[in-house]
Amino acid sequence: MKIALLGAESTGKSQLSGELASQLRGQGQSVAVVPEVLREWCAREGRTPRPEEQMPIAQEQERRVDAAAAASQVVISDTTALMVAIYSAMLFKDDSLYRFALARQRLYTVTLLTALDVPWQADGLQREGPHVREPVDALIRSSLEGAGIAYRVVGGTGAKRLANAMAAIETTLRGGQP
Numbered sequence: 001m002k003i004a005l006l007g008a009e010s011t012g013k014s015q016l017s018g019e020l021a022s023q024l025r026g027q028g029q030s031v032a033v034v035p036e037v038l039r040e041w042c043a044r045e046g047r048t049p050r051p052e053e054q055m056p057i058a059q060e061q062e063r064r065v066d067a068a069a070a071a072s073q074v075v076i077s078d079t080t081a082l083m084v085a086i087y088s089a090m091l092f093k094d095d096s097l098y099r100f101a102l103a104r105q106r107l108y109t110v111t112l113l114t115a116l117d118v119p120w121q122a123d124g125l126q127r128e129g130p131h132v133r134e135p136v137d138a139l140i141r142s143s144l145e146g147a148g149i150a151y152r153v154v155g156g157t158g159a160k161r162l163a164n165a166m167a168a169i170e171t172t173l174r175g176g177q178p
Helices: 013-026 037-045 051-069 081-092 098-105 130-146 159-173
Strands: 002-006 031-034 074-077 110-114 152-154
Touching (some): 002 081, 051 074, 081 130, 098 130, 110 130, 110 159, 152 159
Parallel strands (some): 002 110
């Protein structure tokens, strides 16, 4: 099972990925968490990637998911190539990553979209500000809907957010509609 966590910046994806992993491990599952390659890249390079660097970052995110899936029952990807594609389109007016990103997104068992209901926090690395959350959220939704990819929005804080995410995963696995 591959779980994709998508969402605008500062919506709790990383925290939720760790909480989901703990919850699923507690149920006896073998779980791997794949962190956000774009964040790692920005921290290492100290800058935003240029247009020609976007596709390799998206490909590396998905390569790591594939490697984790070969070794674990459950993979939680703290974002996917789709987020790289969206940011590339926003920053550089480059839509060329969408085809790859959406094809890869279809391979996830569950796609969760983190709601905008947690306070924005600066991370000193790559976050633009709270003003970009709504436009990014809208682009994620329109990209998924346009490609016919089902997703569930996960909101709430603390234990409630985790419970909502687990319920969304369980409902999706039972064949429920998003």
